[in-house]
Amino acid sequence: MKPFTFHSPQGLGEAVDLLERLGPGATVIAGGQTLLLAMKERLARPSALISLAEVADLRGVRHTGSGVLEIGAATTYAALAGARLPGWHAEIAAVAGDLADRPVRTMGTIGGALCAADPRFDMVTLVVGLGAELDVVGPGGARAIPAAEFFLPDGGTVLAPGEILTTIRVPALPVYTGVAFEKFRHRVFEAAVVSAVCAVRPNGTRRITVGAVHPAPTVMADGDSADAGRRAADELMPESRATTQLRRYQRELARVLVTRAIARAQDTSATNTAAGS
Ligand SMILES: Cc1cc2nc3c(=O)[nH]c(=O)nc-3n(C[C@H](O)[C@H](O)[C@H](O)COP(=O)(O)OP(=O)(O)OC[C@H]3O[C@@H](n4cnc5c(N)ncnc54)[C@H](O)[C@@H]3O)c2cc1C
DSSP: OOOOEEEOOSSHHHHHHHHHHHOTTEEEESSOTTHHHHHHTTSOOOSEEEEOTTOGGGOOEEEOTTOOEEEETTOBHHHHHHSOOOGGGHHHHHHHHHSSOHHHHHHOBHHHHHHHTOTTSHHHHHHHHTTOEEEEEETTEEEEEEHHHHBOTTSSBOOOTTOEEEEEEEOOGGGOSEEEEEEEOSSTTSOOSEEEEEEEOTTSOEEEEEESSSSSOEEOSOSSSTTHHHHHHHHHSOGGGOOSHHHHHHHHHHHHHHHHHHHHHHHHHHHHHHHHO
């Protein structure tokens, strides 16, 4: 492993300043669950690591006055899983509690997963599926990016050099009546082969998103047709392009998981609507 310096800023401003001052070889480290593996394999060779562990502003889960759920980027999966969230916001905690294993959930952060931008990571699909907004800050100031625009179609993110993801802002509960995330993985500790999110709006229309198939999650053009699972599979990958065994497998999984996500989201939607009426 190439030698590097380690820095532990106590605040966000200090972290941004360090990242700019230490130059292009510097990178932030959150839980290290992806970055350290990349460093061990020499895929990443930073000259300086700037730890987010002591930056308290980046941790925690809270609701704003308007009901938007704000999740600090350096919030660990374990903290997120333990948060008592109301209504469909609880699906986010459930996803955090069900991924990887306990050591990864203890160290890994939601922001780290989003910035690593591996399409197989659950939170990548989930934040796009929920239409969340991502707040970032850097030398040029702060900006808010819709999650669907954060991930580039060919992989990676729109983060500019020196920018840090600070907050994931999830819409308030009234925006959807029910939400469900579904995924398929070969083994419990493996990332998804396909994942799907269905979010039901109060008018009954659905936002459907599929992840892990392409470098960035795909928001389906037609989430409301009768056979949305089949439509999703066709839109994601026409049969003619599903030429390998993995692609055919993913196509079929997308059909099944979208169908399953719709059924469960509509179930919770019906329960929530009945409870609210
Ligand atoms: C054994 C194992 C099993 C796993 N299983 C699953 C699974 O089932 N489902 C799943 O979804 N994921 C799984 N993962 C992946 C896991 O979600 C990620 O490794 C982890 O969450 C990344 O977060 P981190 O805080 O450790 O990021 P780090 O490794 O610290 O950072 C990752 C990248 O993001 C950058 N970064 C981190 N935070 C920020 C920030 N705030 N702003 C800007 N850049 C930032 C870093 O510079 C680095 O490039 C697994 C990982 C392992 C090792």
